[in-house]
Every structure is written in C-alpha cells, then in structure tokens.
Amino acid sequence: MKIALFATCIVDAMYPSTARATVSILERLGHTVVFPAGQACCGQMHMNSGYFPEAVPVVRNHVEAFEAEDYDVAVAPSGSCVASVKHQHAMLARTIGDADLETRANAVGARTYELSALLTDVLGVTDAAAELGSWYPHRVTYHPSCHGMRLLRLGDRQADLLRTVEGLELEPLPQADQCCGFGGTFSMKNADVSSAMLADKNANIAATGAGLCTGGDASCLLHIGGGLSRQGSPISTLHFAEILASTRDNPAPAPDRIGSAAGISGKAGR
Amino acid sequence: MSSTYLGMPGRPVFGDGNLHATEAFPTAARRELGNAQLRANLGHATHTIRDKRLRVVAELPDWEELRDAGSAIKESVMARLPELLEEFEANFTARGGKIHWARDAAEANKTVRDLIRDAGADEVVKVKSMATQEIGLNEYLEEQGIAAFETDLAELIVQLDHDKPSHILVPAIHKNRTQIRDIFLREMPDVDPGLTNNPARLAEAARVHLRRKFLSAKVAVSGANFAIAKSGTLAVVESEGNGRMCLTLPETLITVMGVEKLLPSWQDLEVFMQLLPRSSTGERMNPYTSLWTGVTEGDGPQNVHLVLLDNGRSAALADEMGRSALHCIRCSACMNVCPVYERTGGHAYGSTYPGPIGAILSPLLTGITSEENASLPYASSLCGACYDACPVKINIPEILVHLRAEDVDSRRGTRKTPGQMDVAMKAASWAMGAGRRMALAEKALPLGKLAAGPDRKIKKLPGIAAGWTQSRDIPAPPAQSFRDWWGKERGKSAPGENAPTITRQKEKE
Numbered sequence: 001m002k003i004a005l006f007a008t009c010i011v012d013a014m015y016p017s018t019a020r021a022t023v024s025i026l027e028r029l030g031h032t033v034v035f036p037a038g039q040a041c042c043g044q045m046h047m048n049s050g051y052f053p054e055a056v057p058v059v060r061n062h063v064e065a066f067e068a069e070d071y072d073v074a075v076a077p078s079g080s081c082v083a084s085v086k087h088q089h090a091m092l093a094r095t096i097g098d099a100d101l102e103t104r105a106n107a108v109g110a111r112t113y114e115l116s117a118l119l120t121d122v123l124g125v126t127d128a129a130a131e132l133g134s135w136y137p138h139r140v141t142y143h144p145s146c147h148g149m150r151l152l153r154l155g156d157r158q159a160d161l162l163r164t165v166e167g168l169e170l171e172p173l174p175q176a177d178q179c180c181g182f183g184g185t186f187s188m189k190n191a192d193v194s195s196a197m198l199a200d201k202n203a204n205i206a207a208t209g210a211g212l213c214t215g216g217d218a219s220c221l222l223h224i225g226g227g228l229s230r231q232g233s234p235i236s237t238l239h240f241a242e243i244l245a246s247t248r249d250n251p252a253p254a255p256d257r258i259g260s261a262a263g264i265s266g267k268a269g270r
Numbered sequence: 271m272s273s274t275y276l277g278m279p280g281r282p283v284f285g286d287g288n289l290h291a292t293e294a295f296p297t298a299a300r301r302e303l304g305n306a307q308l309r310a311n312l313g314h315a316t317h318t319i320r321d322k323r324l325r326v327v328a329e330l331p332d333w334e335e336l337r338d339a340g341s342a343i344k345e346s347v348m349a350r351l352p353e354l355l356e357e358f359e360a361n362f363t364a365r366g367g368k369i370h371w372a373r374d375a376a377e378a379n380k381t382v383r384d385l386i387r388d389a390g391a392d393e394v395v396k397v398k399s400m401a402t403q404e405i406g407l408n409e410y411l412e413e414q415g416i417a418a419f420e421t422d423l424a425e426l427i428v429q430l431d432h433d434k435p436s437h438i439l440v441p442a443i444h445k446n447r448t449q450i451r452d453i454f455l456r457e458m459p460d461v462d463p464g465l466t467n468n469p470a471r472l473a474e475a476a477r478v479h480l481r482r483k484f485l486s487a488k489v490a491v492s493g494a495n496f497a498i499a500k501s502g503t504l505a506v507v508e509s510e511g512n513g514r515m516c517l518t519l520p521e522t523l524i525t526v527m528g529v530e531k532l533l534p535s536w537q538d539l540e541v542f543m544q545l546l547p548r549s550s551t552g553e554r555m556n557p558y559t560s561l562w563t564g565v566t567e568g569d570g571p572q573n574v575h576l577v578l579l580d581n582g583r584s585a586a587l588a589d590e591m592g593r594s595a596l597h598c599i600r601c602s603a604c605m606n607v608c609p610v611y612e613r614t615g616g617h618a619y620g621s622t623y624p625g626p627i628g629a630i631l632s633p634l635l636t637g638i639t640s641e642e643n644a645s646l647p648y649a650s651s652l653c654g655a656c657y658d659a660c661p662v663k664i665n666i667p668e669i670l671v672h673l674r675a676e677d678v679d680s681r682r683g684t685r686k687t688p689g690q691m692d693v694a695m696k697a698a699s700w701a702m703g704a705g706r707r708m709a710l711a712e713k714a715l716p717l718g719k720l721a722a723g724p725d726r727k728i729k730k731l732p733g734i735a736a737g738w739t740q741s742r743d744i745p746a747p748p749a750q751s752f753r754d755w756w757g758k759e760r761g762k763s764a765p766g767e768n769a770p771t772i773t774r775q776k777e778k779e
Contacts, residue, residue, distance in 0.1 A: 007752050007753070009702060009708070011752065012708075012712070012751050012752045012753050013712050013715055013747065013751050013752075014745070014747055014748065015748075016748055016750065016751055016752035016755055017748075019752040019756075020752065020755070035753075035756050035760075035761075036705075037705050037753075037757075037761075038704065038705040038706075039705050039708075040701070040702040040703065040704060040705050040707070040708035041698075041702035041708070043702065045695075045698065046695055046698070046699060047671060048652060048671055048674070049674060049678070049691070049695065050647075050671065050673075050674030050675040050676070050677055050678035050679075051675075051678055051695040051699070052675045052678075052679075054695045054696060054698075054699035055699070057699055057700075057702075057703035058699055058702045058703055060703075061702070061703050061704055061705070065705060091668075095675075146651075146652075146653040146654055146655075147654070150653070150654035150655070150657070150658055151654060177655075178609055179609045179651050179653035179655070181609070181651055182651065183650070183651025183652055183653070184652070185648075185691070186648065186650065186651045186652070187651075187737065187738055187742075188734050188735060188736075188737040188738055189296065189648050189737070190295070190296050190299060190610070190648065190649060191296075191736075191737030191738065191740050191741070192296065192299055192300045192303050192740075193296075193299050193303065193610050193613055193614060193649075194651070194737075195740060195741035195742075196303055196309075196613045197609050197610075197613065197651070198741065198742070199741075222744070222745075223742060225745070226738075226742030226743045226744055226745075227741060227742050229727060229742075229743040229745075230729075230741055230742055230743045
C-alpha cells in the first residue's frame with residue numbers, strides 16, 4: 001500500500017523522531033511511504049482560536065498538498081490533527097461558502113487515518129511484538145487524548161497496540177479520560193485553569209509508578225511533559241509511535257534517558 | 271395578537287438581569303482557583319453526580335436513540351416556534367390561564383411585580399427557576415418592597431447566605447455540610463441552636479423554616495421545564511416536593527418561562543422525561559413531576575399566569591450555527607463533566623448559566639458585546655466531554671469555536687494596532703499556507719536553542735506565550751525538522767512548493 005505521511009506541524013518541527021518512527025513502522029509492514037512536500041499544518045490552531053479567514057489558506061494548502069499526491073491512504077500520528085482534517089476542513093469550507101473546497105476536503109478527510117486506526121482497522125495489526133518487532137521493556141502509563149477519544153472514537157486502539165509490545169508493562173492511569181488541559185491557545189489564554197488541570201493529570205500519572213507517559217498526540221505530550229519537567233519529575237513522555245518502532249536492535253530511549261536530550265536530538269536512530 | 275409589528279426583540283441590556291459577566295473569565299477563574307475548599311467541594315460533587323449519571327444512562331439500551339430523538343424534537347420546535355407559541359397561547363388561554371409576553375428582563379420583572387401587587391401580596395414563595403434567576407427577579411422584587419422566598423433547599427442556602435448560585439441543578443454545590451449548618455445557624459430565626467451538619471437534620475431545619483411560608487403565601491412564582499403546545503400544559507420537574515407545594519397551595523401562580531421550552535405534544539414529553547432526570551440528578555425518575563393546564567375551579571391556584579420571556583432568545587435563534595444552544599433543557603450534565611467548571615465553579619462565568627452551556631448560551635443571548643462576555647467562549651479546552659454528555663446533543667465545542675470566530679471578527683479593524691495573537695495568527699497563516707514557507711520557518715528552529723539554557727529547556731517566554739511557561743517548560747527544538755531530514759536522507763531534491771513530491775519505495779532500499 002502507498003501511504004502518504006502527514007507529519008503535522010508540531011511533529012515535523014518539534015518531534016521529528018515521532019514522524020521517523022511512523023515511517024519505520026509502516027515500512028516494516030512492507031508499505032511505501034510518501035511525504036507530500038507541500039504539506040504544512042491542518043489549521044486547527046487557527047480555527048479553534050477563531051481565526052477562520054487565516055485558517056483558509058492553511059486548509060486549502062493541506063487539501064491541495066494531499067490531493068496532488070498519488071496514494072492509497074494518508075496517516076498522521078495525531079488524533080487531533082486527523083480530527084481537524086476529517087471534520088473541521090469541510091466545516092470551514094462550508095462557512096466560507098466554497099462548495100468545491102468542501103467536496104475536496106471531504107475526499108482528503110475520508111482517506112486520512114490516525115496511526116492506530118490505520119494500523120488496526122486497515123492494516124490489521126494485532127500484535128506489535130510479532131508483526132513489528134516492538135520491544136520496550138519499561139513501565140509505561142497511557143493518556144488517551146480528547147480528540148482521538150471523542151472526535152475519532154479511537155477507543156482502546158492505541159492502548160491495545162501498546163499492550164502487545166514485548167516487555168512493556170502498561171499501568172492504568174486514574175481518570176485517564178480527563179483532559180490534560182492543553183487545548184491549544186487555551187493553555188495561554190486560560191493559563192491558570194490549564195495549569196490546574198495539568199497538575200491533576202500529572203499527579204495521576206505519578207500515582208501509577210510508571211517512568212513514562214505515552215499517548216497519541218504530540219501536543220498533549222508536550223504539555224504533560226512540560227509540566228513534569230517544570231516540577232523536576234523524573235517521569236518523561238514519548239509518543240506511542242516511538243514505542244511501537246522501538247526494537248531490540250534499535251531501542252527508543254528508556255524513560256530516564258528521554259528528558260531534554262535524547263528524545264529531541266533528532267539523532268536517535270530508528 | 272396585536273397587528274402592529276413591534277420589531278424583533280433585542281438583546282438583553284448590560285446591567286439588566288444576570289446574564290452579563292462583569293469581569294473576564296480568566297480573571298474570575300484565577301480568583302476562584304485560589305479557593306481550595308471550593309475546588310475540593312466541586313471535585314467531590316461533580317464526580318459523584320458524574321458517576322451516578324453514567325450508571326443510569328448505561329441502563330438504557332436506546333440512550334443514543336433517545337438523544338437523537340430529543341435533538342430532533344428540539345430542532346423541529348425551533349423551526350416552527352412562532353406557530354407553536356400561538357397554539358400554546360390559544361390552548362392555555364382557553365383553559366383559563368393568562369399569557370404575558372416579555373421582550374426582556376425589565377418587561378418580565380415589571381409584569382410579575384404588577385401581578386403580585388394585584389393579588390394584594392407583599393411576599394411570594396418561589397420554585398427554583400433559571401428564567402427568574404436570569405432576569406434578576408428576586409433582586410428586582412426586593413427593590414420594590416416584595417420579599418421572594420426560595421423554597422428549593424440549595425437555592426434557600428444560597429439566598430440565606432446572600433450568595434449567587436454556582437450550578438444550575440445544585441446551586442449550593444460549592445458549599446459543604448458544615449458551611450451550610452453555619453449559614454442556617456446564622457440566618458434562620460428559629461433554628462435549633464444544637465443543629466449539626468447531619469444531612470437529615472439540615473433538611474428538617476429547612477422544612478420547618480419553609481412550612482410556614484408555604485401555608486401563608488398567597489402568590490407563588492415558578493419556572494417551567496416544558497410547555498405542551500397541543501394542550502396548553504406546563505410542567506415542573508423537581509426532587510423535593512417544594513415545587514408541588516408552591517404550584518398547588520397559593521391562590522395565584524405566576525410562571526416565567528423562556529419561549530424555547532415548548533414541546534409540540536405529550537408524546538414528545540415522554541422522550542424528555544427519560545432524558546432529563548438521568549442527565550441531571552442521575553436518577554431514573556425524579557420524585558415530583560407537576561403538570562397543570564390552566565385553572566381548575568376549586569382545585570389549585572385560581573389565577574394562573576405565564577410570562578413568556580424572550581430576553582435574547584430571538585437573537586440566538588437567528589444565529590444559524592448557535593441556535594441549537596436553545597435546545598438546552600438545563601440538566602447540567604455538561605457542567606458536571608467539564609474539567610474547566612470542575613476547577614473554577616460557576617461564579618467564574620459571571621452569568622446565570624455557568625459551565626459549557628453557559629459559555630455559549632450567555633454570549634448567544636447577550637451578543638459578543640463586551641470583553642467580559644466575549645471571554646466566555648474561550649473558557650474551554652474543547653475536550654468534548656460536554657458534547658458527549660448532552661442529552662439533546664448540543665455540539666457545544668463547535669458552537670464555542672463559532673463564537674470565538676465571531677469575537678475575533680468583531681474586533682477586526684477596530685484596533686489601531688493588532689493584538690499579539692492577531693499578529694501571531696497572521697504570521698502562522700502565511701508560514702503554514704505552503705510547504706516551502708513552512709520549511710523556511712523551520713530553518714529558524716535551531717535558534718530556539720538559544721532561548722534554552724544548558725539543560726535544553728525553555729523556561730520563560732514573553733507576551734502571550736508567558737502563560738505557557740508559568741507552569742510548563744518547552745524542550746529546546748531539534749537541530750533538524752523531519753521535513754529537512756526526509757529531504758536530505760530520502761529525497762533527491764530539497765522540498766519546495768512546486769518541486770515534485772519526494773517519495774521513497776521500500777523496494778529500492
């Protein structure tokens with residue numbers, strides 16, 4: 001299968017290792033990955049902040065970049081960006097009265113998948129250790145991000161895949177379905193409420209005894225990880241794609257080694 | 271009906287009633303967040319109701335179908351509201367009731383005052399009512415020398431404490447038992463000085479306090495949960511029986527109801543009687559449902575009035591994206607699941623309607639006219655828990671975003687210099703409007719390392735981003751973006767807007 005990677009702006013710029021892990025997983029399954037070079041961002045930040053006119057060129061660019069390419073399905077390692085592509089793009093096109101863009105946005109949205117949905121629903125992966133060689137011998141807890149959980153209805157797909165990683169111990173997270181408080185510009189405009197939500201999330205993470213919190217959205221992990229870092233907590237965050245891509249030969253960094261160095265160096269091999 | 275066209279009712283005027291926030295949400299939220307007792311009370315109460323609701327909702331195999339039905343009924347009501355209102359008016363009047371139309375809070379308040387004076391009363395008993403809360407009836411009546419006694423236990427607690435409700439269903443959610451005992455000891459004239467914080471003892475004290483009022487009151491004021499157009503029937507759904515006392519004992523009953531509460535027929539009520547109690551109190555059925563159709567000679571109130579309130583509802587109805595907020599049946603399920611409400615409580619929203627529904631309903635009713643009200647649609651992380659919990663499927667996150675766009679648009683061109691957010695969004699729009707420009711912007715990423723210290727963390731940012739670094743670090747950006755890496759490692763040419771897409775076939779490895 002020919003799969004187009006939508007890296008998303010935050011992964012592209014801040015967490016390139018997550019995109020590389022996504023490529024690695026798909027190639028290990030024998031698929032061809034293409035990277036539509038025109039891509040930039042889904043425009044969710046603009047839309048959710050109320051900047052609709054500013055979102056239009058961003059959405060238009062995404063639609064054009066992904067219809068220019070020949071591929072079977074597109075994938076992004078982010079529930080929230082996929083939800084934006086699937087739901088918000090057509091809504092914005094409708095708001096500005098562009099029926100042509102709406103049709104095209106719907107077509108792109110229909111074949112865009114969140115990574116765990118693609119792996120389980122389309123590619124039929126049920127055992128990460130057996131099919132991907134996934135190996136990550138650490139205690140991990142998992143935060144299901146809101147948009148993946150509620151807009152995409154991903155259910156347990158990400159957690160189920162993590163459970164099949166060799167050596168991984170998955171600790172249940174108390175009140176897992178509670179928002180971490182990121183919410184895009186919400187974390188700046190209502191910084192106090194956001195911080196209060198984050199404090200509770202991180203207390204729950206700490207209570208699991210796990211050394212690492214994983215999830216499917218880089219932005220939530222940036223938020224959670226940023227709070228843990230400020231507290232001086234030894235707990236780190238890592239995208240679930242990097243855990244699935246981790247093997248005995250090429251392991252992802254251990255929880256205590258992620259922090260500010262290894263996880264973002266862009267040099268960690270996959 | 272009058273043949274003179276009086277024009278569309280306008281939006282509520284600032285200072286009239288309790289819909290307008292008087293300070294911006296972030297400011298009010300910061301203050302409320304500082305109250306540890308409040309946060310503990312709220313956390314405990316919302317989680318308790320939340321769990322109860324989930325249990326009883328799970329009992330119904332057709333819950334989702336019920337939500338769809340509730341949403342569809344409400345949508346059809348909104349589509350033919352004028353005709354349903356006329357049908358209701360004709361039937362209610364034919365059964366001996368009197369209808370009074372009120373465009374705004376001032377008209378509604380004045381109507382109620384005149385009716386109370388006509389009945390020769392200077393005090394009234396009240397059933398908990400969001401509509402009268404919205405128009406500030408109690409405060410207005412007090413100014414006019416009329417005492418209004420709240421009879422709902424939680425509403426009574428709030429009133430005795432000279433406080434404002436913090437929740438639609440549980441107005442005193444922000445107070446615990448000990449605080450309530452202290453209020454009773456301080457404010458109830460004949461209270462037992464040995465009163466403890468035992469819930470049964472507290473309820474008994476309130477019952478004794480209220481009984482005298484019920485038996486002596488000549489006039490009662492209520493709200494209404496539903497109105498059935500076909501028969502001209504009004505319905506009040508409650509838990510304590512105080513409502514039943516108010517609705518049946520006094521000679522005169524004055525009900526104030528928003529025009530959106532109509533249902534076409536009794537059949538439609540069946541859907542909502544399943545949705546409402548489960549969503550609000552987590553019960554299969556509420557203890558008291560009172561329905562009355564006009565006047566019955568020798569039984570119950572002999573003077574039955576209904577004030578039909580617009581107060582911004584026509585304006586909200588005219589908003590194609592936002593009008594479904596009027597589907598709200600005031601169950602409070604959204605606030606019980608909202609992580610923002612859970613931490614700040616209702617007072618932070620500054621309006622009669624707090625929580626997620628308040629964050630859309632208040633600005634829809636009043637308009638995005640002030641910085642204070644315009645801050646409400648941002649009081650959400652858009653986590654979507656409210657939409658999942660809403661029994662009539664109001665897409666609250668989508669309406670929040672719609673209102674944010676309205677707010678941003680309303681400020682366009684009015685400022686001499688654009689705000690920081692405006693500049694940032696414009697710049698990001700330019701950079702993210704093309705892969706080539708994004709690649710260019712990413713070239714500057716390594717500069718971010720300069721902002722990071724030796725521990726490779728950014729700990730302080732200026733301007734609008736300062737809120738982030740108040741409690742969160744940002745890791746230093748990587749040396750190379752993914753796009754750059756892919757171009758160098760996998761691509762034959764650097765990524766560019768018009769360059770051919772870089773592809774890599776596994777077979778060629």
